[in-house]
Amino acid sequence: MTARAPREKRDPLARKKLCHVSPGQRSRAMHAMAARAAMGRFVLQTCTDCGTATYPPRDACPKCWGELVWSDQDNGATVLCKTMIRVSTDLYFRDHLPWRMGKVTLDAGPVALVHLHDALEAGERAEIRLMLDRGGNAALFALRPGERQAMNDPQWREFVVPVQGRTVLVSDARSAIGRAVVEALHRAGAPLVIAGLPGPAPASDVTDALFGLDGVQAVPLDITDSVSIAEAISKIAGPLDIVINTARHVRGGGVSARGNLVEQRRAMEVSALGLMRLAQACTPLLAGRPSGAFVDVLSAHALSGDSQFAGLAAAEAARFSLLQSFRHEMRAAGVRVLSVFTGPTDDQDHQAVPSPKVAPGRLAAEIVDALANGREQTCVGEIAADAMERWLSDPLLYAREKNL
């Protein structure tokens, strides 16, 4: 188990420090790079004519004016030089000075301006990570080779969502997924995990060992009920940094055949309206935090309809749509909105579904990993990864194939 950093305490008389966001204006090509960075990929544009890889993103090949396409690339590089920025007029960077930058020669070819880990020196080998900055834009960060994290480097922490020292709310900790998430966050060192427990509540809640862990606090919480959300939040002592929305209502059924309106309305209440209620209640708290984040677990069914789980798929599609809007809203506040897509999970809700299924513990580990890497979009398990790949390449074909 990771050591637990204490939760932040603040001088109550000190004026609260505003959290600025890194500058936002980017070219369309740079936004295309950010969309891929959100998936945790390392990509560069390459020319379809001469094969040259290029950086920064452009609209045409700088060498031959050929057409550029995005492709995954080797992320090795050699540091050319480093520098320290000590003065900036930008509000965000002023808060984080001094700031290390450097130039690297990417193994793929181009020379790039990168954010630099403090241990790297000119001439050394580096691994370049394509990250999202506090404003949600793509940025290159050079780490030492083989290094996955650099949580001790405050500059790196600006690109990710640390759980050390942070308070996390898990919206539904009663489900198998929710329980696994609470446990994983606790193990990852979150000093306070608020475990939301929707009703009906069994008598065993009070003796449940998970909710009795030091640093885990159970509260009644049902995201279909605004009153319950308000009361749960009122019970959180101190700041709230991260919200993980694990709630959903999984029931089978089609649209006309075996469609149960009561169940499907509930699915919609939880997935779509529940997300809105939770987001509305938590946003003011997250927005003031230095690395606030909202993680939403959603079904890969969100990408297309599913004839076996039509109500759930529709509810999750609505949730997917709301998340896009919410992410846009939160960008200005520097709150990262992370989507974690999963295929069928290995739980009571998916007994009728054949393997492969995602173990709740694996889903929880991927959520912790997504936070640690600040990754906006994660697909957990083969089903979700395959769904995303097919949906990205041909959404209409995918919807057809999925419902044959």
Next chain:
Amino acid sequence: MSSINPTLASLVGEIADGRISVVDLTNTLSTDFPVIVLPSEFGQCEPFRMETVSRYDGDGPAWYWNNISMNEHTGTHFDAPAHWITGRDVVNGTVDAVSPKDFVHPAVVIDISAEAAANEDFIVTRPFLEAWEKANGAILPRHWILLRSNWSRRVGTLSYLNLRDDGAHSPGPDADAMRFLVLERDCVGLGVETVGTDAGQAAHFDEPLPAHSVLHGNGRFGLQCLTNLDQLPTFGAVIVATPLKIKGGSGSPLRVVALIGRPH
């Protein structure tokens, strides 16, 4: 006032001056008030939900109101005969068709609080009722039977629904007790403090869910999630229970009050 019936005038006067007191038997309808839980293969009862439409704000600068939603059997509620399959053919069995005369009936309060405290699965049996009559007097016809279990004191705790991995645990009657009350004592209905007229484990009885089955099959009513029954006398309280007029409805949340007069 000159044309008012003297009985009514006296009733209103005695309520006004406190000689007749009005006891609220209703739990507050809140989003966290527990609803009955069925095995997961069945459809579930929606709890009470409330969304504010406006509260003296941009959506309504001078007025406050909410949209609310719930099941017909959420909170303190009334069960009409059509709620149960045994009552499906009862004439006027839906909540909109209940005769207004049935909104006002006297009540007998049977105190099972000591038994329920000792045994949360306490079952009210016919011998128990017969012994109760010997000690307290006969149950008169056309009365509500109110089971005072003090269960309402558990509201707000996990022990109200009292759900364990073998189901809910709360007191209630068995089938013989229900037949005795309905067929031999001609009760109007059964009112309880628990979330259902039946005991928590009543689905496992030889005759499952006897309160629902016998009451509604004979056109009688149910009242659930009552409170303040400890303020009522054994005999002499008058219950006013007026369910919402939901077209074709099976039941309704409602305000239930009891009128208690000082003995003359």
